[in-house]
Amino acid sequence: MSTKAEVLSKLAIRTEVVKPKRIVFVIRPEDLRKVFEELIKTFGPESFYLSTIVGVDLPAENKMRLDYYVHFIPEGETVVIRTFIDRSNPVIDSIIDIVPGALAGECETFDLLGIVFRGNPYLKRGFFVPVDLVQKGIHPLRKDSGV
Amino acid sequence: MAVKEDRYKLVRYSPWLLHFNTGACNGCDIEVLAAITPLYDPERFGIKLAPSVRHGDILIVTGAVTKKAAERLKRLYEQMPCPKFVVAVGACAISGGVFAKSYSVVGGVDKVIPVDVYIPGCPPRPEAILDGIVKLLKMIEEGRAVSKCEHKG
């Protein structure tokens, strides 16, 4: 039985910490699906759930950051899987077929930040952003959106 | 003139409320709900929650009006039979409250439809809501509140 740290650090580039004491595993964006497949294979689908997807716009570094907060139920511990994608072409693989719970988070992140999740058929604009902003193509949570 | 009098009488005897949430935080909604419970019992005044728009006399609006809900609110108001009165409950419905500057909020209810009574509070107590409605009923009785649709003829 391998632990979370062992499984995740195999694919991680480096680790960080989000206060208070939540370990962050920074991974390459193309490894995202591999990480979740690995988690389901090792621990089973009943031992964790995907809690939150946080997208942050970092215009200074020309990057966007995506954090996947995964909560492990038996230990009661939250682990962060973090990845950086290019800001000018924000595309990442969707994990909706592996973890259906990503639906809400992915749709919202697409609406607010304009990150495209490749392979998610439910992405739609204009269901939360008012129509006038959609027509202008504005993603309100981007720092340069001006709303 | 006589017809008009009769129409007001109907409202005076038993006004049915219609509650619409245009993007509230639920705080006002649960207080409107609390105001129709036995402790305050508004059925003493003949006030009852109407099951559908077509039966409503008084429209109670809670919440900051979001751009998406504004169209609905307008349509709802047009569907209501005359005479009709509008009550704005809570800071958000009156002026947008803390959300006034947001990109998806229009502002107060009075930017979309005419409002007869404002009930300030965040959220107002059930007593305040009842107080506002009773004040509206008194205004109708004294002829100070005029339903806006009457002017069209």
Place this chain on the structure above:
Amino acid sequence: MTRPKLIELVLKNLFSKPATVQFPYQKTDVEPDYRGIQYADLTKCTGCSLCAIECPAEAIKMIQIPPGYEGVNPLNKRMIYPLIDYGKCVYCYRCVKICPVNAFITTNKYDIAGASRPTSEELSLSTLKKVS
């Protein structure tokens, strides 16, 4: 539920008092420190505008004290006072807590509904003496 228990319940409810409060003829008891409307005491206010800056709903506007009143705090050189729009105010009492001279008077009054949006103008000016 069994039948004897139901009879007991029916009898109990038959002889108990109704739960309804006869509002508005009979007032309900509101806590004395319920967060009702608040207004500035102009004998204390220095016109520093901190409340207007800190207000989350931006319900406070600083306006000129009209002529014909006396008793304004001498530190209030600009002769301005906070006017609270009760239609915008969310009654969080941030202004009350943040005021450097504790100039706000708090009440538990809540029944201010009406056909127009009330403000704190009248209440605030009533703290001053009117000279005419």
Place this chain on the structure above:
Amino acid sequence: MAITKIVEVPLVIAEIPIGPQHPALHEPVMLKVYADGEEVVKVEVNTGYNHRGIEKLCEKNTYYKDLFIIGRVCGICNTVHTNCYVRALEYLLGLEPSPRAKYLRVLAMELERVHSHMLVNATMAEVIGFESLFMQIMLDREKVMKAKEILTGARVMADYMIVGGVRRDIDDAKKERIKDLLLKLRPRVEYYKKVFEEDETIVKRLVNVGRLKPVDVTLHSLVGPIARASDIRTDVRAEDKYDAYGEIPFNVVTRKEGDSWARMMVRWDEVLESINISLYILDHLPSDGNAVPDEKRLPRIFPAGDSYARAEAPRGELTYYVMSDGKSMNPYRVKIRTPSFNNIINSAFMYIGHSLADVPVILTSLDPCISCMERVTVVDLKNNTRYRVTVRELASGKV
């Protein structure tokens, strides 16, 4: 899009929109239900009537203005929201509130849980047509609203939390009055629990409706009482032990059935548990330390970094992510993930295979708090027949 498929499959599909003006729902949500006769084949959740752009608003205002904006994300669970945000700020500062403040925070949150769970149980009674039970529960709920008014100074919008403590203290007289109200409330809650257990109207409408398996719960990220009713033992209060929860004894309520009835029963058990926690706090309130910090002296700028706080809202796990750049008075990013956001959007699969009359029951058993969700999306189940069968089998527990 649905219509092209009907030609292929000989089904009469009627589209029945529920809401946003539906008398049973006091909130604007639109469930677009596609039905074949009486049977639901597809559900779309349309929201967005309630989107107020709070996350953007938070980036544009200072940390302290945000505190009051965040309290207005949801009126029913406002103290939990502010507590979670305040703790995220305290993690950034490395600040610890005094023990008395911690106990008072827990007291406010538990009173809120009591009234929230009573509200949803009352709404459930109304939805299934049990009007008198609705009135009874709402009448007794006024007791806990009064207790909340005594503690926080407002019935609903408490604005009770501040960085480093709470915004008002209580004295012995208030303590006695709250205790008195809670002791009066407890036998009533026990009675309602019995009604929900025994009454035929309720049992027939709720049992076996919207059954959820544990594996569906975790895969679809459902949280809170919904997860606990399906025997998933997850409770942030027990896991993170935030504020005073590490020192207060309480049980995590779980049930094995996983249907709508189990979800309501979990809520009644939690109400009793919350009343016990509140009474324990009132008996063991520590007197050391100042619970009310001076708001004029609090730091305006927070050190750079990010923090992630979790809290157990009445509807489940609530998370706040706050990122500060260390220079400005405004946060760089605030991310709110409310429990209803997961529970409503991800649960469209639950309705499939039930009759139309069950749709409001299932929706209410999820305790929809639309304003919490506040951001939006559309959920679309594929309406191709092959998929429909698998989803129906999923819902009835055959897969």
